[in-house]
């Protein structure tokens with residue numbers, strides 16, 4: 001038997017069904033009738049309704065929830081309600097959640113650098129991914145002890161910080177050729193993907209997130225980085241073709257050069273001087289700020305080939321634990337490309353330009369006159385003229401070293417190497433651009449002892465006891481040999497005894513001494529009754545010996 005309440009329910013259902021069918025029947029009727037209305041009238045009516053709707057929309061549309069603005073600030077919130085809210089001081093409604101976005105690269109073309117916060121967050125989240133995510137992205141460089149995990153694209157991980165739930169989501173967007181902004185500005189030459197991380201948390205925790213959680217992420221990431229000791233070597237060498245963007249981007253791989261301050265053969269006092277200078281530089285941020293100077297330092301390493309300039313650069317990067325940017329100037333075509341390369345470097349890095357004298361003609365400031373003449377000839381061709389003016393030149397390089405842009409990128413070292421410092425423009429060498437000029441010369445006795453210790457694994461007292469060492473040290477005063485050449489001899493004797501290696505080096509040095517160009521005898525117009533003075537010049541170098549010859553014997 002049906003009781004009254006069941007009857008009422010059944011009736012309600014019946015009524016509902018009846019009203020649904022009547023709506024359906026009405027719609028069918030309207031549809032049939034409209035087919036009898038002429039097309040022109042139908043189009044007119046449609047236009048009329050569309051105009052009325054557009055006019056009324058701002059007044060009646062549903063509030064649009066914008067992640068960054070309160071609802072009362074949004075364009076679509078009804079004006080009437082906004083008026084009343086402001087008049088009666090009703091606190092504006094704010095959406096409960098916040099969604100900061102961390103892009104991988106800067107949004108701007110000019111500041112197209114990597115976002116340190118994004119990298120740090122990925123490192124930090126990696127530790128959570130391992131325990132919370134089904135899928136993780138794993139990466140291990142050859143220098144790292146263990147792999148690093150990170151959040152894969154289109155995945156979410158939940159974190160809890162001081163009891164506050166925080167949700168992270170990673171996004172990736174495919175590259176399209178018409179892209180712009182940080183979409184085009186990215187590390188690497190391929191420029192294929194645009195990534196970002198979205199953070200979601202309740203509005204009431206924003207102070208905790210911005211003031212405590214984000215600094216916590218940066219600290220944690222720094223700790224993880226120092227643990228893995230992973231550093232990168234960047235180059236623009238393989239990005240010299242293609243469009244302007246590709247010419248001003250870096251490609252990178254893990255940096256793992258074994259050179260350090262204990263393996264490099266240098267005069268001990270010079271080595272200590274360089275080491276102290278570097279350590280002082282990295283510890284003196286406040287001093288640079290106080291003095292109103294950008295926190296950077298310029299080194300010029302000069303000397304003959306094979307004296308260890310490149311090895312010293314690697315040793316410096318290893319000492320400071322900096323990334324290395326190997327800038328190939330010949331692959332840069334314009335000053336703006338150079339500027340873009342500069343701003344897309346990261347802090348704590350060494351920017352190296354090797355053999356700067358070969359990369360660009362930086363020697364002749366008189367060339368300016370020549371350039372002016374050339375510009376004069378291009379007056380009638382504005383396009384040619386603008387390309388010519390934009391082309392990489394000395395002024396672009398000087399700006400790169402200490403222009404306004406160079407101060408935008410934080411703690412860094414700029415190292416230039418050359419075999420011919422005399423060919424460089426004095427403007428490039430002035431203090432502030434080149435703070436320290438280091439000459440790496442031929443191998444002397446102290447540097448040789450270091451090579452012996454490193455290559456032949458001899459201890460200090462063993463080195464002192466060997467007669468061959470003393471003989472070699474004597475020969476090194478007469479023969480110019482680079483550390484690279486000595487290292488080559490020792491490498492060739494790998495597996496032989498140390499005496500055999502030293503013997504081979506003695507032989508090599510004697511041969512060099514014999515085969516060195518004959519001494520030039522220049523009789524000077526100095527003669528006394530008893531003797532004449534003779535200057536001995538070898539290899540076209542400066543005075544080596546003054547030989548006193550009794551008068552009449554010349």
Ligand SMILES: Nc1ncnc2c1ncn2[C@@H]1O[C@H](COP(=O)(O)OP(=O)(O)OP(=O)(O)O)[C@@H](O)[C@H]1O
Nearest residue numbers: 263264265304305306307308309310311483484487
């Ligand atoms: N001072 C040094 N101490 C230890 N090894 C050295 C030193 N100088 C050169 N070598 C060895 O010689 C090789 C060449 O050295 P490096 O490339 O650093 O010289 P360089 O001055 O940069 O030469 P170039 O001017 O031709 O670039 C390296 O493999 C390095 O092992």
